[in-house]
Amino acid sequence: MELTLNRPARLNAFNEDLHQRLAATLDEAEEESCRAVLLTGAGRGFCAGQDLGDRVNAAGPLDLGTTIERYYNPLVRRLRALPKPVICAVNGVAAGAGANIALACDIVLAARSARFIQAFARIGLIPDSGGTFTLPRLVGDARARALMLLAEPVEAELAAQWGMIWKTVADEGLMDEARRLTAHLATQPTQGLARIKAALNASATNDLDSQITLERDLQREAGRTPDYREGVAAFMEKRSPRFTGRPA
Template identity: 65%
Template sequence: MSHSTNFDTIEFEINDGLAVLTLNRPDSLNSFNKQMHEEMQQALDILTEAEGLRCVLLTGNGRGFCAGQDLSDAAVLPGGDLGESIENYYNPMIRKISALPVPVICAVNGVAAGAGANIAFACDIVLAAKSAKFIQAFCKIGLVPDSGGTYMLPRLVGHARAMGLALLGDAVGAEQAENWGMIWKAVDDEALREEALKLAQNLATQPTKGLGLIKKALQASLGNDLDSQLEMEKAFQREAGYSDDYREGVEAFLEKRKPEFTGK
């Protein structure tokens, strides 16, 4: 499967089941304006419907990953209804990223501020350049963390650290973010793209259906009690057990060879 679409504010392509989505407003640190929101939604809709998709890599061009909302955009000028922007753009984006039935890798190549940080946290595995910083910048302009920030931060770093980050707006470097469990791994700046791509390419060869069920189970565990989670594991294991990839995995193990998963 291959696909490419020409956008102005993002770069987007799918090759051999791997989708690479790159935020591309480097002069504004990839901050979101109305056009970028609309193009991001189009790309996510394509991913949601794409057959044979096996992994997604999200990153940014230039010296920043994403500075959140472009505050010069007419849609978010003071006096307007910011809830409308959240309802129409940010919430659907976070829901679509979270609901993709494949691993979503985020490579944070520079500052991730405001919604930019929380978009990264909505992904399944986050790598960050060691020079990158994560900033809950909302408190600096009288706003509230959005894009799932108040949901994800306490689950990633605990209540005390989440409260400090949200109320103070202090920057957290990539290595500290790794130590806190906020991200998966901090890597040397010059190695970020290659390492993220290598990870995404590897995941695109793995048992995609099973990985998607793992993702759903871990997401659901945040709100389930133990009995509910055990029942979900039973249902998901039953589903995974009928997959072609499970059959291939067992056969490859017994035959002492490398499996060739199809994602089905």
């Protein structure tokens, strides 16, 4: 399934309508027929974060925590927990919440002209959408602190060198590569991939004993899936596996 943030005139900045439409489309991605998700942006940028025009025109005092609790936090939780791989193709600037939503995906490809900006400090805010959790784990504490406090952009090539993203792709080849990768993952053992995600998500906060216990439990579940049986049969028969992604 391919999802495109489609407010190109606003660099795909989020407003309430875009949040609601993305949430509805992710509902469809939960269906068994969808086995991989590709997220990208329309036009010359991936996402500029929150549409500040909505803030300027809001009536009464603002409670930014309400917006985070209602929209951004559920989106980040959903991308991380979705039981299938989520690929993000960053086709231009990814700023503020847009950068952190990209980093919440499983595999991030970026056009060489793309940039990632923790822009929050420029307007007196803190990074949200999981940024203060995700970025230090990707690039280390020193780099994360500097990027957030200085709000300096990171070019895609440097982001890849630092381990912030998977890799960069020539601008003209970004979507072809992203679609190729998504199509490949859609043919793989979906139930096993879902458990890989679950294990990695838990590893951020588990100690070793808790993590290897979880590995045992997830491996037990994976070993009961049709795709595991098919994978073993294909290996023994020296043929390509035909995974279905079905839970049973």
